[in-house]
Each structure stands twice: as C-alpha cells, then as structure tokens.
Amino acid sequence: MRLRSYVIAAGVACLCLSAAFAQQEPIAARQSLMKQNRQAAGALGAIAKGEKPYDEAVVKTALTTISANIKAFPDQFPPGSDIGDTKALPAVWQKPDDFRALATKLGSEADALLATLPADKDGVAAALGKLGPICSECHKTYRAPTN
Amino acid sequence: MASRWAKVLGAGVVVVAAGAGVAWALTKPDPHPDTYWAGLGEPDMVNGEHLFWAGGCASCHSAPNATGDALKVLSGGRALPSPFGTFHIPNISSDPGAGIGDWTLAEFGNAMTRGVGPDGEHLYPSFPYGSYARLSAKDINDLFGYLKTLPASSNVAPPHELQFPYNIRLAVGGWKFLYFNDRPRVELASADEKVRRGQFLAEGPGHCGECHTPRNALGGFLADQWLAGGPNPEGKGTIPDITPGSRDIGSWSEGDIASYLETGFTPDYDSVGGSMVEVQQNLAHLPKSDLEAIAAYLKAVPAR
Numbered sequence: 001m002r003l004r005s006y007v008i009a010a011g012v013a014c015l016c017l018s019a020a021f022a023q024q025e026p027i028a029a030r031q032s033l034m035k036q037n038r039q040a041a042g043a044l045g046a047i048a049k050g051e052k053p054y055d056e057a058v059v060k061t062a063l064t065t066i067s068a069n070i071k072a073f074p075d076q077f078p079p080g081s082d083i084g085d086t087k088a089l090p091a092v093w094q095k096p097d098d099f100r101a102l103a104t105k106l107g108s109e110a111d112a113l114l115a116t117l118p119a120d121k122d123g124v125a126a127a128l129g130k131l132g133p134i135c136s137e138c139h140k141t142y143r144a145p146t147n
Numbered sequence: 148m149a150s151r152w153a154k155v156l157g158a159g160v161v162v163v164a165a166g167a168g169v170a171w172a173l174t175k176p177d178p179h180p181d182t183y184w185a186g187l188g189e190p191d192m193v194n195g196e197h198l199f200w201a202g203g204c205a206s207c208h209s210a211p212n213a214t215g216d217a218l219k220v221l222s223g224g225r226a227l228p229s230p231f232g233t234f235h236i237p238n239i240s241s242d243p244g245a246g247i248g249d250w251t252l253a254e255f256g257n258a259m260t261r262g263v264g265p266d267g268e269h270l271y272p273s274f275p276y277g278s279y280a281r282l283s284a285k286d287i288n289d290l291f292g293y294l295k296t297l298p299a300s301s302n303v304a305p306p307h308e309l310q311f312p313y314n315i316r317l318a319v320g321g322w323k324f325l326y327f328n329d330r331p332r333v334e335l336a337s338a339d340e341k342v343r344r345g346q347f348l349a350e351g352p353g354h355c356g357e358c359h360t361p362r363n364a365l366g367g368f369l370a371d372q373w374l375a376g377g378p379n380p381e382g383k384g385t386i387p388d389i390t391p392g393s394r395d396i397g398s399w400s401e402g403d404i405a406s407y408l409e410t411g412f413t414p415d416y417d418s419v420g421g422s423m424v425e426v427q428q429n430l431a432h433l434p435k436s437d438l439e440a441i442a443a444y445l446k447a448v449p450a451r
Contacts (some may be wrong), residue, residue, distance in 0.1 A: 089383055104163040128410070132418055136411050136427070139420030144384030147393055 020044065027086045030076035033069040040065040041128065041135075048125035059118055067110035076102045087144040095141075102138040109134060174320025176267050178257035179284075187252070192291025198290040200432035201280065201352040206425040207236050210302075221246070222300035227273060229380070232309035236274045242299035255285040262323060271307070271321035272327075272366065280329035281351030326367040330358060332356060333373050337447050341436075345444025348437060353430070358386050358422070375451035381422065392450030404442035409435065 039063035046052040047059065077092050077099075092099050109130055119123045151173040199205075205218035205381035213226050223238035240246035247255060254265040262269060270276060282290070312318055332350045335342060349355045360368045369375075376388035387395040396404065403414045408430045411419040419427045430438060 015216065017360070038416045045416050087374060103243035128412070132411050133428075135418035136420065136424045139418050140422075142419045144382070145379055145421045145423070146385055146387045 026076045026078055026081040027084050027088075030073060030088075031086075033073050033076065036067050039064050040069075041131065044124050044128050047121055048128050050121060054121050054124065056117065059124060063114045063117075067107055067114060070103050070106045070110065074103045074115070089142050089144050092142050099101075099138070099142055102134065102142075106131065106134045106138070115140050152425075158250040165413075167174055168437070174317070174324050176261075176269050176320070177323075178253070178263045178267070181253055183284060184251075184253040184256050184287075187288040190289045191285075192289070192293050192296070194272040194286065195289035195291075195293025198282070198286055198352050198435055199293055200429045201437070202290070202346055203354070203426060203429050204239070204294075206422075206429060208239050209269050213231070219297045220300050221294070221297060221448070222302040223304040231313040232307065234271065234307050234309075235304040237304050238300055238302050240300040240302075241295050241297055242301055245301045246293070246299060247301050248260055248267075248299060252288060252291055255291045256284065259287055259290075262319070262327065266410075269316045271309075271316075271319060272322060275357045277327055278351055278354035278357060280327070281347060286352075300404070321419065322366060325365065332368075332446050335444075335447050339442045339443070341440045342447045344437070345440035345442070345447075348441050351445050353441065355389070359389050372451055374416040374445070374448055379421075384421075388451055389445055390448050390451045397450070401439065401442040401446050404445055405435065408438045408441065 043052075043062045047054055052058075074096075077088065077096075079093070082088060082090060097144050113127050113130070118127045122140060161404055169245075180239045204221060205213070207225060207227070209218045209379065210220065210222050210223075213220070221240045223236045223240075225236045227234040227236060238246045243249040245322050250258075250265060256261040258265070258270060259276055259280060260273075260280045261273070262272065262280075288306040302357055307314075329344065335346060356368060356374060358380070359374045361372050361375060363366055374389050376386050376393070379386050387393060389396055391397050399407070399414055407413055407419070408427055411424070411427045411431075414418075430441075
C-alpha cells in the first residue's frame with residue numbers, strides 16, 4: 001500500500017517534470033532558430049557594410065538558413081510554451097494566423113532573393129533592407145521588449 | 148454668539164477662496180501671448196517634415212495599422228490604453244471641421260508647447276507636449292505649415308474614457324505645476340554642436356524620455372533616472388535603459404546607435420521590436436546627420 005503510493009507519487013513527479021521540460025524544449029528550439037537567423041543576417045550585414053568582401057557562397061548560405069528556419073519557426077509555439085524564459089507575447093497564441101502569415105512573408109522574400117541572388121555589396125544591402133522590416137513587423141506585435 | 152460663528156465661517160470662506168485663488172493662479176492654463184506667435188513668416192517645409200517624422204505624429208494620429216502614405220493621413224482613431232483610462236486619439240488632419248484645418252498658428256503652438264487646447268483648456272499629457280515644449284516658435288510654424296499640406300480626413304474620434312478623478316481636466320493643471328517645464332532634462336558638459344542638436348531632437352520632438360524614463364505615481368519623471376528605462380506600459384517586459392550605463396546598449400558605439408535608428412538592426416543583427424518599430428521607421432526619414440546627433444547625445448547623457 002505504502003509502496004504503491006510512493007510509486008504513484010514518483011510517477012506523477014516524472015510526468016510533471018517532463019511537462020516542464022516539454023515547455024522548455026520548444027522555447028530552446030525557437031530561440032536557436034532565431035539565433036541562427038540573426039547570425040545569417042549578420043553575415044549579410046558584414047558584406048553590406050563592407051567589413052567583409054562579397055562572397056556568393058556566404059550570401060547563398062545565409063539566405064537559405066533564413067528561409068528554412070523561418071518556415072520551421074511558427075511550429076515551435078505549442079500550447080503551454082508561453083510560460084518560461086521567453087519573450088513571446090500572448091498575441092502569438094491569440095492571433096496565430098497573422099503570426100504564421102508574417103513568417104510565410106519572410107520565407108517568401110528570402111526565397112525570392114535566393115532565386116535572383118544579390119550579386120554585389122549594394123545588392124546585399126538592398127536585400128537586408130527588404131528582410132529587416134519584415135523582422136520588425138513581427139517583433140513589433142509578437143515579442144516583448146527586453147526582459 | 149451667532150455673529151462670532153458668522154465671523155469664523157466668514158474667515159473660513161475667505162481662507163478657502165484665497166487658497167482656491169492661489170491654486171487657480173498656479174495651475175490655470177498658461178498659453179504664450181499672441182505676440183509670441185506673430186511675424187514668423189513663411190514656414191520652412193523641409194524642417195517641418197523633419198519635425199513631423201522626428202515627432203512621431205503619425206505613430207499616434209494616423210489610422211490604426213496605417214503604413215506607407217497612409218501614415219500622412221492624421222485621421223486619429225487609435226485607442227491608447229493607460230492606467231488612467233482609455234485615450235481616443237484625435238484627428239489632427241487638415242480637415243477644417245474634424246481636424247485642425249481651421250486652427251490658428253497660436254492655437255496649434257499653444258497645444259504643442261503649452262498643453263493648452265483651442266478653447267483654453269488643459270490637454271492631457273498623453274499628448275507629449277511636456278517634450279514638444281522644447282520646440283521654438285519657428286519650429287512650430289514650420290511643422291504647422293507642413294501638416295497643412297497633408298490630406299484631410301473627416302473621421303471623428305470618440306471622447307476619452309477616463310476614470311475619476313482623471314476625467315477632470317482642471318487636475319492636469321496640478322500635474323503641470325509639478326512637472327511641466329521646457330528646461331533641458333540633463334545638464335551636459337559638452338557644448339558640441341552635434342550633441343546639442345541630439346539633445347534637442349531626443350528631449351524635444353523625439354520625446355524619447357516619455358517611454359525610456361521611469362515615472363513616479365503621479366506620472367512625473369524621476370529626474371535622476373533620465374532615460375534609465377522602466378516597466379513597459381503596454382504589458383510584458385521592460386523598456387530598456389538607453390544611457391551609456393545600459394546593459395542592453397551601453398556597449399554600442401555611436402555608429403551602432405545611428406545605424407540601428409537608420410536600419411532597425413542592432414549591432415548583432417537582432418531587429419527592432421515592440422513600439423520602437425514605428426519610432427525607428429519614423430526616424431529613418433531624418434538625415435543621417437540627425438541620427439548621428441541623437442547617438443552622440445545618448446553617449447553624452449549620465450550613465451544609469
């Protein structure tokens with residue numbers, strides 16, 4: 001009897017813990033996707049600012065990363081993942097269609113840029129000028145300012 | 148005996164009346180005299196447009212979710228929730244009936260720099276005249292001239308829905324007595340022209356401090372915490388400290404700050420977010436030299 005209640009208690013504890021981990025997992029996953037996109041934008045920015053020479057392979061890799069990551073991004077917000085170390089605002093879950101549409105918009109823009117591929121420093125700067133405002137448009141409504 | 152009570156009562160009335168008189172004198176609407184707004188000549192439209200973008204007029208006064216050219220239609224209609232109730236932002240388009248098309252320069256100028264409406268009433272400081280007070284009469288003339296060139300809208304916004312006692316406009320006079328002035332927010336050691344220009348843009352039209360400086364319970368700025376950040380009035384998170392002591396942007400160079408205001412990218416290529424998005428997109432219309440001036444000012448203010 002006593003043993004059984006310990007087992008049940010332990011089982012419940014495990015469930016709770018795994019639920020807690022399950023909440024941290026999508027948060028970590030989506031933050032990792034965004035970090036990679038930030039680094040990709042940084043690689044483009046270094047070329048746009050003239051800090052690094054134009055390199056077609058770098059541009060291609062960066063745009064491919066942004067495209068792939070942003071398409072996977074909206075799937076990293078399962079119910080319950082609004083709690084934890086996250087800047088995601090409740091609006092993500094209140095207006096999921098609009099949230100998803102903005103991710104699609106960035107993905108399409110990145111794909112369009114990949115199709116024509118910016119050919120020089122100025123082209124890369126122009127590309128960033130197209131991508132950046134879509135980043136901001138989403139961060140305006142769906143991400144809290146600094147924690 | 149009755150006469151003694153009458154004397155006491157009479158004295159009481161006199162004291163109260165005198166007190167009310169003093170209170171009124173200290174808190175009554177206080178516009179500039181008409182002569183202040185006279186003889187300013189033709190407006191400089193370039194300066195007027197720069198002030199329009201620096202002032203962020205469109206971020207509140209355009210229609211909800213307006214972008215692009217629609218930002219120049221100042222129809223009002225956005226709702227601004229606050230702890231005091233909901234402000235409904237008015238139409239300031241060039242429409243003579245619904246907007247400010249039939250206002251005089253003095254009426255516009257006193258609203259902008261003294262917080263006094265065209266009927267001589269106090270305006271609520273949700274309209275940041277506490278910052279705009281730093282615009283000169285010439286600046287006001289230029290901005291007014293520019294606003295008149297923007298499209299008219301016949302939209303009429305509903306009246307504010309404020310809780311008692313905030314619905315009493317007279318009470319705004321008390322707030323002004325305590326907190327309203329047109330002096331510099333910080334004394335700067337540097338007399339550099341670029342830093343001075345940045346101080347004007349940031350403390351005046353840019354009204355950076357309205358969000359980036361913490362306030363006390365009565366809505367007054369904590370003077371020794373200028374631009375030190377604070378809670379986000381719109382919900383989750385905090386508005387960052389933007390002084391050189393900031394853990395968020397303290398390490399940014401002047402060039403980093405200017406670049407952020409121009410492109411919306413932080414030095415590590417995160418993007419601008421929240422209510423700063425509209426601010427950044429407005430500021431991107433300014434000449435680069437003005438963005439560099441704001442950056443120089445932010446590097447010159449005391450670290451918090």
